[in-house]
Amino acid sequence: MAWYLYLAVVAAGFTAGFINTLAGSGSLVTLPLLIFIGLPANVANGTNRVAILLQNVVGASSFRQQKALDVRGALMLGIPAVAGSIVGANIAVNLNEEVMRRVIGVIMVVMLFVILLRPKRWLQGELRSMAGWPRGWQLGLFFLIGMYGGFIQAGVGIFLLAGLVLGVGYDLVRANAVKVGIVLFFTVFALGVFLLNRQVDWSIGLVLAVGNMLGAWAAARIAVEKGAVWVRRLLIAVVVVSAANLLGVFEMLSY
Secondary structure (H helix, E strand, C coil): CCHHHHHHHHHHHHHHHHHHHHCCCCHHHHHHHHHHCCCCHHHHHHHHHHHHHHHHHHHHHHHHHCCCCCHHHHHHHHHHHHHHHHHHHHHHCCCCCHHHHHHHHHHHHHHHHHHHHCHHHHHCCCCCCCCCCCCHHHHHHHHHHHHHHHHCCCCHHHHHHHHHHHHHCCCHHHHHHHHHHHHHHHHHHHHHHHHHCCCCCHHHHHHHHHHHHHHHHHHHHHHHHHCHHHHHHHHHHHHHHHHHHHCCHHHHHCC
């Protein structure tokens, strides 16, 4: 691989790590690049998990240092997400993702309206940490989100944020921290599935991880400093671009 492609991979990783830590859908930047440089789609999907894993190690550590991470909440909600991610990753090993991309694009459009119509709920969450066990429907919700994360990863952060804010009660800053912890938890298991199926390119994955980790480090600090209002604005922008990309809007405009 040419030297400038390594730089492109690191730059894409930084962008993805930054976006993933503050909102989600950073994999919509890295997956197309990995496919462009020659990786098969399923190998690109698996290789991307190496960077996601290390990115969230850095992000979770940074949020914890700033006392924004509810470790108990991340673990409790991470358990059903792990179970879902194993199911989703096993599906992803052999399944074509095109139809799924369109469906997720439609869901993100709905998500955009939810974010716009209920701004106070996103900015004024009251929960700081989970005291008891999650409710049954919350376990089911995070199982489904984990299944999607295991399947394709791209956009899972947005669904986690929605679940954590609307379903659990965190504000956006704390939800971002818990989201990072949950993704770290289930990515370990999802990556394992791809490794067992020999769908990970370690050399490219570790280069990508350098960028992702730097992006996560920067984003975790900005999230705490700027607060929920700024994070919500970025989230809206990311959802709009992600939905347009998944629905093929950019492809239509290019004709």
